[in-house]
Amino acid sequence: MSEVALVYPYVYRSAPDAMLFYPLGIAQLAMLLRDRGVDVVVADLTFQGLDHAMDELEASRPRIIGMYVAITMMDNARKLAGMIRERLPGAVLVCGGPMPTVNPERFVPGFDIVFRGEAVQSFPRFCVDYLKSGRLEDVLSMRSRYPGISFLENGALVQVPVRPSRKKELDRLPVPALRDFDHAGYQQFWKERSGYSPACIMTTYGCPYDCDFCSKPIFGRYYRPRSMEAVFREITVIRSQGYDGLWVADDCFTLDIDHVRRFCRMLIREDLQMAWTCLSRAEPVPASDIELMKQAGCRRVYFGLESGCDDVLRLMNKHTTTEKAALTVQRFSEKGIQTAGFFMIGYPGETYETIETTLEWALSLPLDDISFTIPVPLPGTRLFERVHGVRTDLDWRYENENRMIYSSEFDEHYLRRRISETQERFSARRSQYGRG
Numbered sequence: 001m002s003e004v005a006l007v008y009p010y011v012y013r014s015a016p017d018a019m020l021f022y023p024l025g026i027a028q029l030a031m032l033l034r035d036r037g038v039d040v041v042v043a044d045l046t047f048q049g050l051d052h053a054m055d056e057l058e059a060s061r062p063r064i065i066g067m068y069v070a071i072t073m074m075d076n077a078r079k080l081a082g083m084i085r086e087r088l089p090g091a092v093l094v095c096g097g098p099m100p101t102v103n104p105e106r107f108v109p110g111f112d113i114v115f116r117g118e119a120v121q122s123f124p125r126f127c128v129d130y131l132k133s134g135r136l137e138d139v140l141s142m143r144s145r146y147p148g149i150s151f152l153e154n155g156a157l158v159q160v161p162v163r164p165s166r167k168k169e170l171d172r173l174p175v176p177a178l179r180d181f182d183h184a185g186y187q188q189f190w191k192e193r194s195g196y197s198p199a200c201i202m203t204t205y206g207c208p209y210d211c212d213f214c215s216k217p218i219f220g221r222y223y224r225p226r227s228m229e230a231v232f233r234e235i236t237v238i239r240s241q242g243y244d245g246l247w248v249a250d251d252c253f254t255l256d257i258d259h260v261r262r263f264c265r266m267l268i269r270e271d272l273q274m275a276w277t278c279l280s281r282a283e284p285v286p287a288s289d290i291e292l293m294k295q296a297g298c299r300r301v302y303f304g305l306e307s308g309c310d311d312v313l314r315l316m317n318k319h320t321t322t323e324k325a326a327l328t329v330q331r332f333s334e335k336g337i338q339t340a341g342f343f344m345i346g347y348p349g350e351t352y353e354t355i356e357t358t359l360e361w362a363l364s365l366p367l368d369d370i371s372f373t374i375p376v377p378l379p380g381t382r383l384f385e386r387v388h389g390v391r392t393d394l395d396w397r398y399e400n401e402n403r404m405i406y407s408s409e410f411d412e413h414y415l416r417r418r419i420s421e422t423q424e425r426f427s428a429r430r431s432q433y434g435r436g
Contacts, residue, residue, distance in 0.1 A: 001060060001061045001062075002039050002040065002041040002060040002061070002062045003038050003039045003040070003062060003063055003064065003127070003131055004033055004038055004039070004040050004041075004062055004063070004064045004065075004066065004127050004131075005040070005041045005042070005043060005057055005060060005062035005064070005065045005066070006026045006029055006030055006040060006041075006042050006043070006066050006067075006068075007026075007042075007043045007045070007053065007057070007065060007066065007067040007068070007080065008023040008026050008042075008043070008044045008045060008046065008067075008068050009045050009050075009053075009067060009068070009069070009073045009076040009077045009080055010023075010045060010046055010070070010072065010073050010076070011045050011046065011048070011049060011050070011076060012046050012047060012189075017371070019247070020046060020186055020189050020190070021186065021198075021199060021200035021247060021249075022044065022046075022178070022181040022183070022186060022199070022200070023044060023068060024176060024200050024201070024202065024249070025068060025096075025097070025119075026042060026044070026068055027042075027176030027177050027178060027180070027181070028120060028173065028176045028177075029066070029119065029120065029123060029124065030042055030176070030177040030180060031174045031175065031176055031177035032120060032124045032173070032174065033124050033127060034177060035174055036124055036127075036128055038124075038127055038128065038131065040177075041056070041057075041060045041062060041180075042177075042180035042181070043056055043057060044180065044181050044182065045076070046182070046185070046186075047182050047185045050076060050079060050080055050083070053080070054080065054083045054084070054087065057084065057088065058087055058088065061088065061091075062088075062091060063090075063091060063092065063130070063131060064091065064092045064094065064127055064130060064131070065084055065088070065091050065092070065093050065094070066094045066095065066096065066115075066123065067080065067081070067093070067094070067095045067096075067097075067111075068095070068096060068097040069095050069096070069097045069098070069099045069100055069107070070097055070098050070099060071098065071099055071376075073097075073099075074099060077095065078110070081093060081095075081110050081111060082110075092112050092113070092130060092136060093110075093111050093112050094111055094112060094113040094114070094115060094123075094126075095107055095111045095113075095114055095115070096114065096115035096116070096119045096123065097218070098215070098217045098218060099217075100114040100115070100116065100150075101114075101116040101117055101148075101217040101218060102215055102217045102378055102379040102380045103379045104116060104150040104157065104159065105150075105157055108150065108151060108152050108157065109152055112136065112151065113126075113140075113149055113150070113151045114149065114150040114151070115146075115148055115149055115150075116148040116149070116150060116159070116162055116217075117147075117148040117162035117163075117164065117217070117218060117220070118148070118162070118164055118165050118218060118219065119148065120165055120169075120173060121147065121163070121165060121169070122145075122146040122147050122148055122149060123146075125145055125146060126139065126145075126146050126149070129142065129145070140153070143158065143160050144160065146160060147160055147161060147162055147163035148160060148161070148162040148163065164205075164206070164219070164220060164222045164224075165205075165224075166224070167224045167225070167226075170205065170224060170226055170230070171226060171227045171229075171230045173230070175233050175234050175237045176234065176237075178237060178238070178241055183241050183242060183243070186199075187242055187243065190245070194245075196244050196245045196275050197242070197243050197244055197245060198243060198244075198245030198246050198247045198275070198276065198277065199238045199241070199243040199245070199246060199247070200246075200247045200249050201231070201234055201235065201238065201246050201247070201248060201249065202226070202248070202249050202250055203225065203226050203231050203248060203250055203253065203259070203263060204223065204224060204225045204226065204250045204251075204252075204253065204255070204256070204259065205219040205222075205223070205224045205226075205250075206219040206220055206221055206222045206223040206224055206251065207219075207221060207223065207251035207252050207255070208221050208223045208255075209221075209252070209281070209318075209319060210317055211304075211316055211317050211318055212315070212316050212317045212381060212382045212383045212386075213316060213344070213347075213375060213376070213377070213378075213381055213383040214381065215378040215379070215380045215381045216251070217378075217380065219251070223255065223256075225256055225259045228262050228263065228266050231263065232266055232270065235272065235274065236272075239272055239274065243274075244273065244274060244275065245274055245275040245276055245277075245299075246274055246275075246276035246277075247276070247277055247278075248276055248277065248278035248279070249279070250278065250279060251279065252279060252280060252281050253278035253279055253280055254278070254280040254281065254283070254285055254301075255281065257285065257286070257289055260289060260292075260293065261289065261292060263296070264289075264292045264293055264295070264296035264298075265292070265296075267296040267297060268295060268296050273297070274297055275297045275298075275299045276296075276297055276298055276299065277298070277299055277300040277301065277302065278298065278301055278302070279301075279302045279303075279304070280301050280302070280303055280328075281303070281304065281320065282303045282304065282305055282320055282324060282325035282328045282329070283320060283324060283328060284324060284327055284328050284331065285328065285331065285332075287331060287335070290331055290332055290335045290337065291335055293337065294335050294336055294337055298337050299337065299338055300337065300338035300339065300340060300368065300369075301332055301337055301338070301339055301340070302340045302341075302342065303325065303328065303329060303339065303340065303341050303342065304318075304342050305325050305329075305341040305342060305343055305362070305365075306318060306342065306343055306344045307322075307343070307344065307345075307347065307350070307354065307358050308322055308343075308354075308357045308358035308359075308360070308361025308362065309322070309350065309354040309357050309358060310322055311350075311354070312347055312349070312350045312354050312358070315347060315348075315349045315350065316344075316347060317382070322361065326365060329341070329365050329366060329367065330365075330366060333366040333367075338368040338369075339365075339366065339367050339368055339369075340367060340368060340369035340370070340371070341362060341365065341367045341369070341370050341371070342371050342373070343358055343362055343370065343371065343372045343373070344372070344373050344374070344375055345358055345359070345372055345373075345374065345415060345418070345419070346374050346375060346404070346408060346410040346415045347375050348375065348383070348386055348387055348408070348409075352410070352414075355410075355415075355418070356418075359418060359422045362422065362426070363422065363425060363426060363429065367426075368430070370422075370423070370426050372402070372419040372422065372423070373402060374402045374403065374404055374412070374415055375387075376405065377390055377405070377406055387406040387407065387408075388406065388407045389406050389407035390405060390406045391405045391406065402415065402416055402419060
C-alpha cells in the first residue's frame with residue numbers, strides 16, 4: 001500500500017507532432033515527497049492505457065492521489081477521476097496543472113482539492129499533514145499553510161492565494177526523481193524521430209511579457225533563473241539515464257543573455273555531448289552568442305512569431321515587430337542552428353488579408369519547421385475577455401487540433417484549408433532545398 005500516487009493522464013496516440021517527455025513536475029513532486037519519508041507511486045500513462053493505470057492504483061491503494069491536468073488531458077482526467085471515485089472511494093483526490101489553475105471551479109467537486117500554480121511547496125506539506133492527521137477537514141482548517149489550494153466548503157469555492165517559489169527555494173529543490181518512468185520508451189520515440197533522445201529541463205521559470213493570448217498559469221510573469229549548479233546537477237542525472245539531449249522548456253530561454261552564456265559555457269566545459277533545443281522570443285541575439293549556442297550543442301530554436309503583420313502583433317500585445325523577427329531567424333539560420341516558427345491565424349481584429357500576409361511571410365523565412373494554430377481563448381487571458389460565445393465544454397483529445405471554440409468572424413474551414421495548403425507548400429520547398 002502506497003501513501004501517495006501521482007498520475008500523469010496523457011496517453012500517446014501517435015499524433016504526428018507529439019513531443020513526448022517524462023512529466024517533469026510529477027518527477028519533482030515525487031522526489032520532494034520521498035525526501036519527507038512519504039511512500040510514492042507514479043502512474044505515467046504515456047505508453048499505457050487508463051485501465052492499466054487504474055489497476056496499478058487499485059493494487060497500491062494510495063491514501064492521496066494527485067493528478068496533473070493540461071488541456072489535452074481533460075477527457076482522460078475526467079474518466080480516470082470517475083474510475084478512482086468508484087474503485088478507491090476512500091482516497092483523497094486532488095489535481096493541479098494548467099487547466100485546474102485557470103478554471104478550478106470545473107474540477108470541484110469531481111476532485112476534493114485543486115492545487116493552483118506552483119505546488120512544490122504546498123502539495124508536499126499538505127500530504128505530510130494529511131497522512132499524519134487522517135482527517136481532511138482538520139487539514140483544510142489550516143488552509144493558509146497551502147498556498148494555491150481551492151476546495152468547496154459549504155457549497156462555496158474557497159481559494160487560498162498563490163505564492164510563487166522564490167529563486168533561493170527553486171535552487172534548493174532536489175533533482176527530480178527519474179526512476180518511475182519508461183525511459184526506454186521515451187528514448188526510442190525520439191531516436192526514431194530525431195536521431196537523438198532529449199529529456200525536458202527548465203533553467204528559468206516565468207515570463208515577464210504579457211501577450212494577450214498567453215495565460216502562463218503555473219509560473220506566471222515572475223521571471224526566475226535557476227543557478228547553474230542546480231541546473232547541471234539535474235543534467236548529470238538526465239545523462240546517467242541514457243539521454244543525449246535536452247529540450248529546454250523555459251518560456252523564453254534567451255531572455256537573459258548572461259544566463260544563456262553561463263549555460264553554454266558550462267555545457268562546453270563539462271563536455272557532456274548533449275544536443276539541445278529551446279524556445280525564444282523573436283528578438284535579435286548577438287551573433288557571437290548564437291555562435292556560442294552552436295558550439296554548446298544547440299540544434300534548433302523555436303520562435304513564437306505569430307503574425308506577419310505588425311498591426312496584428314500589436315493586437316496580440318507581442319511587443320516586437322516582423323523586422324526584428326526576420327532578422328533573428330536569419331541570424332540563427334546563417335550560423336547553422338535550425339529554426340522553427342509558431343504562427344497564429346484568425347486572431348480577433350485581423351483580416352483575411354493579414355492572414356494571407358502571415359502565411360506568405362512564414363514561407364519567406366529560412367525556417368526548418370512551421371506550425372499554425374487557431375486562437376484558443378484560455379480563461380485568465382485578455383483574449384478570453386475580448387471574445388464571445390466561448391465553448392468551455394470542448395476538450396482536446398489530440399495535440400494540435402485546430403478548432404474554433406468561440407464566435408469568430410473567420411470561417412474555420414477556410415483557416416484549416418489554408419493551413420494545410422501552406423504546410424504542403426512548406427514541405428515541398430524544404431524537400432527541394434534540403435532543409436531540416
